[in-house]
Amino acid sequence: MTKTATTKAGGKDEGSWGKLIRDIVVILLLVLGIHSCVAKPFYIPSDSMMPVLRNGDRLIVSKYPYGWSYASVSFHLAPKTSGRWFGKLPARGDIVVLEHPVNRIDYIKRVIGLPGDTIELRGGALIINGKPIKREVQPMLSVPVDANMPGPDSSLGRFITQGANGKEVLELPIVRETLPGGATFDTIDMGPGYRTDDYGPVKVPADHLFLMGDNRDGSADSRVPVEQKGLGGPVPFDAIAGRAEIISFSTDGTAQWYNPLSWFEALRSGRAGTNLRPAHDESAK
Numbered sequence: 001m002t003k004t005a006t007t008k009a010g011g012k013d014e015g016s017w018g019k020l021i022r023d024i025v026v027i028l029l030l031v032l033g034i035h036s037c038v039a040k041p042f043y044i045p046s047d048s049m050m051p052v053l054r055n056g057d058r059l060i061v062s063k064y065p066y067g068w069s070y071a072s073v074s075f076h077l078a079p080k081t082s083g084r085w086f087g088k089l090p091a092r093g094d095i096v097v098l099e100h101p102v103n104r105i106d107y108i109k110r111v112i113g114l115p116g117d118t119i120e121l122r123g124g125a126l127i128i129n130g131k132p133i134k135r136e137v138q139p140m141l142s143v144p145v146d147a148n149m150p151g152p153d154s155s156l157g158r159f160i161t162q163g164a165n166g167k168e169v170l171e172l173p174i175v176r177e178t179l180p181g182g183a184t185f186d187t188i189d190m191g192p193g194y195r196t197d198d199y200g201p202v203k204v205p206a207d208h209l210f211l212m213g214d215n216r217d218g219s220a221d222s223r224v225p226v227e228q229k230g231l232g233g234p235v236p237f238d239a240i241a242g243r244a245e246i247i248s249f250s251t252d253g254t255a256q257w258y259n260p261l262s263w264f265e266a267l268r269s270g271r272a273g274t275n276l277r278p279a280h281d282e283s284a285k
Contacts, residue, residue: 035074037063041248042097042108047151048213048220049095049108051141051172051186055151057250057271061097061242066090071099071241080104084238089114090209093183093278095244098211101235102226108244109221112179113210113234120201121223124189124216127201128180134281138174138186145169146268147253155190155218183278190217199223208234247274 034040044057053059063072067086070078076099090096090111097108113119113128120127125135143149145168150156156170163169173191178184194217204210211231213219224230250271256262 032074036072037068039063039245040074040242042106042244044108045151047149047154047156047218048215049110050156050188050215050218051143051174052095052214052276053108053244053247054143054149054250054268054271055154056146056148056253056268058248059276060245060248062245063242065243066096066237066240069238069240071239076104080238082238087237089237090240090243091183092179092181093185095276095278096209096211097241097244098235098239099241100231101239102232106241107211107231109211109213109219109231110185111209112212112222113204115204115206115208115237117204117210118201119199119204119210119222121197121199123192124194124197126177131180133180134178134184136176136178138176141170141172141174141186143170143172148251149253156188156215158190178281182280182282184281185214185278188215188217196223202233204234207237209237209240210234244276246276247271 039060039062042059042061044053044055044059047055066088067084069084069087070081072078092111092114094111095108096111097106099105100107112126118129126133142163144163145160150160150170156172159170159172160168161171172188174186175189176184176186196217196219202210210222212221212223220228220230222231222233222235224232226232250268251263251266252268253266254262255266
């Protein structure tokens with residue numbers, strides 16, 4: 001009787017472990033499915049999308065607006081394949097997350113050119129299909145300097161100055177651009193003399209997109225060769241992983257993992273809830 005009881009107890013214990021492992025696997029698969037097919041968080045590690053996005057911003061990226069491809073699968077687990085399920089091209093002005101076509105690192109850029117567009121820059125001015133886009137100089141933008149701003153390897157350090165309160169701020173030159181179709185957003189233009197000020201003309205091939213960062217003179221994007229960490233030209237549509245939707249929260253870089261109180265103290269005010277879809281100028285349509 002004693003031996004039988006021991007066997008039953010052992011069987012019950014083994015069954016409990018098996019159920020626990022099964023439940024963990026199911027949860028992981030569910031998380032991966034949501035992460036790959038619905039939405040995922042994304043961290044901004046640089047200043048290439050300033051002034052709209054800042055180093056330290058956390059975003060929500062939706063996976064379904066453009067359909068799904070190998071790039072939709074999180075953590076770069078899927079082999080590179082051609083084709084897209086339920087594919088729908090982004091609109092000009094959308095901010096997209098993509099897998100770099102060569103090294104498969106995540107990038108975030110703005111869609112500037114669609115298939116068939118001819119893209120050109122002269123003196124920093126963007127020209128699409130032979131027509132200069134609308135550009136409006138805006139007042140200088142003051143952004144507080146913190147542990148995350150400017151970011152690593154940033155080209156914005158030259159704009160650091162002392163604010164009225166005695167603290168350091170970035171005084172950034174802003175140009176508002178309006179693309180064909182009406183999408184309008186702010187960019188940083190550091191002035192003449194940068195390598196990306198003159199480019200093209202280049203025609204965007206079928207099933208490709210031309211992507212640029214909003215920090216126009218500090219972004220490794222479609223204008224920049226792969227050898228210089230750029231995208232090396234128009235990017236295949238299949239490399240697009242999703243669309244940036246909203247800022248969930250933003251931190252200034254002072255949080256310490258061992259101090260929960262510092263997590264809250266590091267939060268930047270006014271960033272959470274920022275909609276990342278571009279505004280539209282109806283007169284430009």
